[in-house]
Amino acid sequence: MSRKPYIRPVPKTSWYMKYMKHDRYKRYMLREVTCIFIGIYTAIIVLGLYNLSEGQESFDLFMATLRTPGALVFHLFALSFAFYHSATWFNVTPQAMPLMKGDDFVSGSLIIRVHYAAWAAVSLVILFVVGA
Amino acid sequence: MARSHKPIIWGPFAAGGTLAALIMPVLIFVTGVAVPLGILPPESLSYHRAVAFAGTWLGKLILFVFVSLPAWHAAHRARITVHDLGVRLDNIVALVVYGLAATLTITAVVALLRI
Amino acid sequence: MSETRTIKIEILRYRPEIDSSPVLQSYRVPCPQEWVVLDALDYIKNNIDSSLSYRWSCHMAVCGSCGVMVNGEPMLACKTFLREMGDTVRVEPLLNFPIERDLVVVIDDFLENLKSLKPYIIRKTEKPVEEGTHLQTHAQLKRFKQYTLCINCLLCYAACPQYALNTNFIGPSALALAHRYNLDSRDEGYAMRQEIVASPEGVWECSFVGACSEVCPKHVDPASAVQQMKITSTKDYFLRFLGGKR
Numbered sequence A: 001m002s003r004k005p006y007i008r009p010v011p012k013t014s015w016y017m018k019y020m021k022h023d024r025y026k027r028y029m030l031r032e033v034t035c036i037f038i039g040i041y042t043a044i045i046v047l048g049l050y051n052l053s054e055g056q057e058s059f060d061l062f063m064a065t066l067r068t069p070g071a072l073v074f075h076l077f078a079l080s081f082a083f084y085h086s087a088t089w090f091n092v093t094p095q096a097m098p099l100m101k102g103d104d105f106v107s108g109s110l111i112i113r114v115h116y117a118a119w120a121a122v123s124l125v126i127l128f129v130v131g132a
Numbered sequence B: 001m002a003r004s005h006k007p008i009i010w011g012p013f014a015a016g017g018t019l020a021a022l023i024m025p026v027l028i029f030v031t032g033v034a035v036p037l038g039i040l041p042p043e044s045l046s047y048h049r050a051v052a053f054a055g056t057w058l059g060k061l062i063l064f065v066f067v068s069l070p071a072w073h074a075a076h077r078a079r080i081t082v083h084d085l086g087v088r089l090d091n092i093v094a095l096v097v098y099g100l101a102a103t104l105t106i107t108a109v110v111a112l113l114r115i
Numbered sequence C: 001m002s003e004t005r006t007i008k009i010e011i012l013r014y015r016p017e018i019d020s021s022p023v024l025q026s027y028r029v030p031c032p033q034e035w036v037v038l039d040a041l042d043y044i045k046n047n048i049d050s051s052l053s054y055r056w057s058c059h060m061a062v063c064g065s066c067g068v069m070v071n072g073e074p075m076l077a078c079k080t081f082l083r084e085m086g087d088t089v090r091v092e093p094l095l096n097f098p099i100e101r102d103l104v105v106v107i108d109d110f111l112e113n114l115k116s117l118k119p120y121i122i123r124k125t126e127k128p129v130e131e132g133t134h135l136q137t138h139a140q141l142k143r144f145k146q147y148t149l150c151i152n153c154l155l156c157y158a159a160c161p162q163y164a165l166n167t168n169f170i171g172p173s174a175l176a177l178a179h180r181y182n183l184d185s186r187d188e189g190y191a192m193r194q195e196i197v198a199s200p201e202g203v204w205e206c207s208f209v210g211a212c213s214e215v216c217p218k219h220v221d222p223a224s225a226v227q228q229m230k231i232t233s234t235k236d237y238f239l240r241f242l243g244g245k246r
Helices: A015-019 A023-054 A054-068 A069-091 A106-132 B007-038 B045-052 B057-084 B090-114 C037-047 C110-116 C139-146 C156-158 C161-165 C170-184 C191-198 C211-215 C222-241
Strands: C007-012 C023-031 C065-071 C073-074 C088-093 C100-103
Touching: A015 B007, A015 C007, A015 C161, A023 A054, A023 A069, A023 B007, A023 B045, A023 B057, A023 B090, A023 C110, A023 C211, A054 A069, A054 B007, A054 B045, A069 A106, A069 B007, A106 B007, B007 C222, B045 B057, B057 B090, C007 C037, C023 C037, C023 C211, C037 C088, C037 C110, C073 C156, C073 C211, C110 C170, C156 C170, C156 C211, C170 C191, C170 C222, C191 C222, C211 C222
Parallel strands: C007 C088
Antiparallel strands: C007 C023, C065 C073, C065 C088
8 A cells, every 4th residue: 555644734923822832932032042142232332442442422322322211221121131041051051061060960940049149240240340 | 974063053152142141231231220210329430430441451241241141142142033933034033133233343442442 | 420522523634545635524422521522533534524634543532643632722532632732623733734634634744844853872883682671860861851752643734834935844743852862861863863953944943933842742843943953053063163073
């Protein structure tokens, strides 16, 4: 008997809604789009550095732009996406870098907690340096 | 099968992702929320303070790393996301996103060297 | 004891000799407390429609034959209790694979990929029998043990979007099994497997969605294996520049 396998079409642009319907795929796409905010924010820092190199007038103008409502709204969005990036990044560290101690693996939750602690420490240091 | 050259891209991507995870929330909070809203005093990001920091070699190095690695991370993830969204022009997309990341990095270097 | 309820099972059927594309067919089946999806399929086959095709063997989550989509999620039909489901349960062939017939999918690609990764212990020179066995410590065993639990049920492939978008990807469980042998202290086949693992169709197609590990019925973590192999492949790549060889 001849074979005639059927290949189901994959909707290439909407697979995470129409083809794979579990929430985990939408969460994955949410994680991936954090890069847009991180990318744009990085560009903003570079813009700031450029203005800094141009002199005080340019830099003050740049800082004034950051106080506009549009900039504030963007940064609040960027902040939440950056948090999401951090959490999703650190939460998978035990998978990417499992650690053995003696005859057994170090517990994943411990590895995650150490990363969160490092995250908190780095954040506090930066806050302290800027605020002091 | 030939070995892939992806490590050249993936190494900085992973490093940039880790760095971004550590510093991005607090940086965005400081420059984008706290200082503009006055939660932190405006002087903390004054021109003179910023120049004093970016004027040292350590400051330049820190700012260079803080910009270049997350930019690369974002670029690579954007490339994958565009692919995930069904665009099948991977070579062109790669050129655009890595080009943007490189442009940001070069601009940062030029600016830092002028400070 | 509660009364036996009746539920509707919708099965995506494909009979290549009459169907040009798959069609849903519904069956009403009883659903005792202890029944799993596979029991319902058996009931249909034995009492309602003997033409229904599906794979199964052990009925105890060991053989890995009965993977299907249950309400859109890849699951083992023998391990999925109907009592945890609503009154309508949809059963479809595993996603991302061509359908051979009804719930039977074509897995030739996977078998080829698995073979290419040499999932067995490779020695540069065999140890003579008279010298005895290879001993392993607890730690050496623990390093790879979870990956030995893979039953090749392919639920991870059905859950993997990167495999859905590009079936040339070697895929989760084949790579996890390569990693299992790479981690084995008795094995010396790392460099051979790297030819596939570090190729463009190997670990680099993975974007760490992590779905493979979430759906694994044996709690294997293929996503972890693949990320670890990305890290070792990256170290390897740069070490080669420095003249180091592995």
